[in-house]
Amino acid sequence: MRASSKLEPVKKYVYICARCNSCKLIYHNGERDEYMESCPAGSYFVFEPYWASGKNLMARALIEGEYEMTESTVQKIYSCILCGQCESCCQQDVSDHLVEVFEALRAEAVASGLGPLPAHRTFKENIDKQGNPYGEPADQRFAEEYIKKHVKDKADVVYFMGCTAAYREKDLVKHTVSVLEKMGIDFAILKDETCCGSPLITTGQVDAARSIAEKNIAAVTSAGAKVVVTSCAGCFRTWATQYEKKFGLTLPFKVQHITEYLKDNIKKLKFKAAKPPIKVTYHDPCHLGRHGGVYEAPREVLKRLPGIDLVEMPRNRKNAWCCGAGAGVKSAIKDLALETAKKRIAESEGTGASLLVTACPFCERNLGDAIKAASSTMAMKDIVALVDEMIS
Template structure:
């Protein structure tokens, strides 16, 4: 029988689930919640494709009534780890009035532990993820790119120091796949006169994709390396413009190593503060936008206000909200390895969000995550939508005075 050692450590969570089922479909108009699980909406409508069913699977595995299988693994990896089931469970009547069940269960943590057990059983991750992990062992990134090309996006002749009180952890996605986002953030930092450093060639993949998909040995190896590199940089503060990297370093690293010797902030927090201090001068934009909350930045790290404050401070920008925002926000569909493992499913989920954004009449759907940008762009293209998708740093960089 399977050992399921990581799931066993969280067995109290498994048995805390009362099976109410709000994680399947919960409509609470008062708090703007319309639906819960984006995967369930685009999958066979039965239990294993949403949180309660996955917890039932965990129970069956722990009690040896189920055996791990390839089919079971495919179901477990069809989860964006968006955390909407978690926030919904927290809002149940049972949690608020009778017993704090929902607040005790960390759904994302449990599902990632189950994936880690499937990896140890040789049933995970998915084939495409296995390609990523082999390359990351070799070149420290999951994108089949050479390690030295992590800084290829930096303009020729531009030199960035390796030591400073503020260090920018670049991540993999922007340097290798969306250099325009990194260049936009660089432009903002320079316009505000911010002194900063990068730790290349010592920066490796943060490990997010491997934490999420259960390849924890590699994730921990990458994390240990980056922690030492950041310590050596003499950083007092680390800024990150990637929701996945931010969540990983600010949360997963802390869980692994304890309190970090530096503060970790997301780019939107830094930019908001720079704007409040009058260090960024912007011209009038004359555009209507709606904001999409990335799951890793929002539900996982509870950063909802900073990006909205930025948009509200930008001259000529009108912010109009979608019907599902903040902790009730609908996932873009790209997280948890779904974009790479099940790309068609990822785009189908993103189409829901594009349609919701169109209802606002906005010119742009703005977000603060490179994964969200890419998947929402793919969905907008598939729908032939007129709405434009952009990261908040692009909107700012384009409107610097």
């Protein structure tokens, strides 16, 4: 039995992979002449189907009808965190399309009826009912007074909170609103904000996400906004790249992550110096960095904060180790998510920093869980919270 049309768009890519194994390791030919792990799932399970080369081979076999989708296949497909590190390491022409292949495999799993995993099925059910994957009451998204006062129909700037920040990491919304206010920005939070659709797109339920994308674009367009600002890296990737790439939809406005917006407007703020100085290391969220190309904006913001000493982890920017939470892995394969995050915490401790900063609520949540599980003394904070606390 041959695969459905879900794999057809990536057919031309799966034949390029030469299985050279360059996707499996990061080579540091600079300060350190050494190899380091690149793939969380491959490193955790140590079996070829979990690495990029193995998943690419599965896609090829499905296309050619030499292999059928099974529950075992589905488990391997959904163990990928879709971090994109393999794309940075790959030395073949398929390098820019590996995540595309893996997302197509998930869509194929859904089309076969075997996917997504049970934990992921609730995403769609909850979004359909409450507008968020957590199943929290829709009206609770706007419950706080600091949110309510900015809910309006028109503005040049729309702040898209996102589900994880709105329901799980609420301090991020509070700090983002505070910083925007202190910069004197007239912004709106839309009264009908709903999920961006990322949990559906990354778990293969992409067809169900089209209507969400269309609704979100229409809402922002109706508000007359010139820019959408997100504080979630996953929301940023979805708005900035996936609506057009997956659905061919055009956005008549600009999309910026809050770190980009901060960089462009940071002269509007004055800061007090951290006393004593704080040694900080920065974790690149995969959706913001490798998927979104935003590496320097967060670092430029951190360098503008007096008393903050930024030190880099060995794996940073395009080579950054994933937090372990993405693509539904934290929901369905919790051990993999936690062990991946623990490795990142150990790496951050090796820098001598006392504070680990990131720019994504999902990264903050999973890395925070790892800090607790590892009994680490590392402190964890979103970059927006750090900025807000240092404004004089």
